Amino acid sequence: MTPAFPTPAWLVGCGNMAGAMVEGWRRAGADFSGVTVIRPSGTPVDGIRTVTTLPNETPRFVMLGFKPQKLDEVAPSLAAKCGPDTVVVSLLAGVEVSSLRARIPLVRAIVRVLPNLPVAIGAGVLPVHGDGDAVHEVVELLRPLGLVIATEEEDGLAAIGAIAGAGPAYVARFADALAEAGTANGVEGDALGIALQTLVGTAALMQATGENGRQLSKRVASPGGTTEAGLAVLEEDGALSGLVARTIEAAIRRGRELAQAAAIDRPERLA
Template identity: 45%
Template sequence: MTKTLGNFTGRLLLVGCGNMAGAMLDRWLGAGLESAQVAIVDPFAAPRASIAHFATLADWLAADGAAEWVMLGMKPQQLGDVAGDLAPVVGGETHLLSILAGVSLADLAARFPEAKAQVRILPNLAARIGAGVSAVASLGEADREAISALLTPLGTVVDLADDSAMDLVTAFTGSGPAFVFRLIEAYAAAGERLGLSADDALRLATATFGGATALLAGSSEKPGTLVSQVASKGGTTQAGLDVLDADGQLVALMTNVLRAARDRGRELADLARGEG
């Protein structure tokens, strides 16, 4: 694979390497990041060949000391548990990257005031295949060229002026793939109820959603225009749309879904600050 991380030459310490951080790491390694540039501190993460793996920060400190690039990839409510041990790692030349839901730049700056920059990143799981979305906001003297080099292989990068909208973005794009997967699952289940086999229903649903989103992504037209190209007056598509659109229930449902996810992000922020 063509190396696409040529502008990122630092060494990256991952504190926590669960599903999201692991997906990012897999993509980075596939895009040319050398395994020698990465270390992981996580007692629960599955070992990755040739990547240094430490159970605790104390173990890593004994071996290496401060780091130029540190990414927080554990659960947000664990921040208080690791912040004290992490402080000696985060010095004046450290970029502190965080993918922790609900943990603001102000929270990071309060916990790690010595960092050269605090960078909040909101990725999603499609980063694993380079088709994700990463919203990013930062404080301090961030090396934007290096950050761009690190995030671009993950997919679309959206720079935010500040992180005031991050709780909503967390729900909208971070949680979004799970909502789409659930919609596909429900679509397939409905097909099965009406007579398709389970396997055929899932294959057809996956291909239908995949083709529709690819068509939209490659088009300059709005979704409503594409809807009108599929539906005809009095036809089968319109009959289904009449159910979807009745009383604005679909938009109301999705609004409630996003609100619940956004509000949970705020609750997690309180837990990370020890206020929950």
């Protein structure tokens, strides 16, 4: 189904992540005629009206695509423009609904989404959490961007986000490492291309068969063979699981720090 924005719709901030979502929506044939991008640089976004300050209208849909650190700078003027029909969709990692609600109080709903960059090609993961029936509407709008998962608990958002939001960075670095090891061991030419096709093929195969990694790796590794020798290193004393667990825990810890920094405990900070 073609994605339809409630209009007027504002995309406040359109960098890496909001820009990737725009690409995903564009691929899905979205109508951007009622959409405005607001960004300080005014850098044009292809096919969408782009301005540097908030327009003189009451938006029905506002997506927050700036960094969490900018929230206090942006929220007062934004809150003054929003109305009781406005649905606010926040991409801000670690900033809870209650913190957003305290700064943008009089809107119909606040919905958080923690997407990942593959939304640009409709292959993202998008955990969603927020209030009431607006969640359903936001889910419909996001559906062309990938796998949308509505979570009951706000903590569920951070847990999925820690794997899927940051995940492309970890998987991309694993691809680099695979390619570098290939080059170091005599692969000529496009080692990264080979590593990527290996990742894509493996993921697609696991999706098609429903196997988990242990099951699939058993099918690759024959007893006493080459893969088994490699796996013995990768899994020595839980090396891989331990490294990944520490990586995810560090991201979750940082998310909590950001949430705390944004939490409203000083009412004088409110506009």
